[in-house]
Each structure stands twice: as C-alpha cells, then as structure tokens.
Amino acid sequence: MPQLNPTPWFSIMVTSWFIFSFILQPKISQFTSTNQPSNKTFSATKAPSWNWPWT
Template sequence: MPQLNPGPWFFIMLTSWFTYTMIIQPKLLSFLSTNPPSNKMPVTTSTTPWTWPWT
C-alpha cells in the first residue's frame, strides 16, 4: 500500500513543526496582550421587572 510510505511526508511534517516551534511561536508569544485580564470583581446591576401594559 503506497499511502503508508512515510518517505516524503515525514520530512515535511518535521520541517513544518520545527519552523513553527523555533521561528513562528517565539515571535507570536513576544507580542503584548492588548486586553490584559484584570482583577476587578464584576459589577452586578440591579434590574427592575418590566411592567407589561396588558396585565
């Protein structure tokens, strides 16, 4: 079965993962987050029930 031959595909997979982990990933991780998480507690607003005119 020729589809089980890992000949060219294994080298392509290793090359792409090496490129991702050594070149692309450090560049992506160096960016600062534009929306950092905050330690604030969420504010809950009190709502009033809707008064339906037909009740």
C-alpha cells in the same frame, strides 16, 4: 498507494514542526494582548424567579 509511503511525509512533518517550534512560536509569543486583564471582583447576582401563571 503513495500515501502509505512515510518517506516524504515524515520529513515534511518534521520540517513544519521545526519551523513552528523554533521560528514562529517565539515571534508569536512576543505579542502583547491589547486588553490586559483587570482585577475586578464580580459579585454574583441572583436572578429573580419567574412567576409562572399556572403555579
């Protein structure tokens, strides 16, 4: 059963994590969001209660 042999898969995992951590992640984190967060204050609105016909 070759999937129990960790030799090739461990090196693939370490290589992929190295590529993600040191190459892709800094490039991805340089992007800026197009929708910057605003400083709006949201007021809580109280929903009107329902008038049930059987109460």
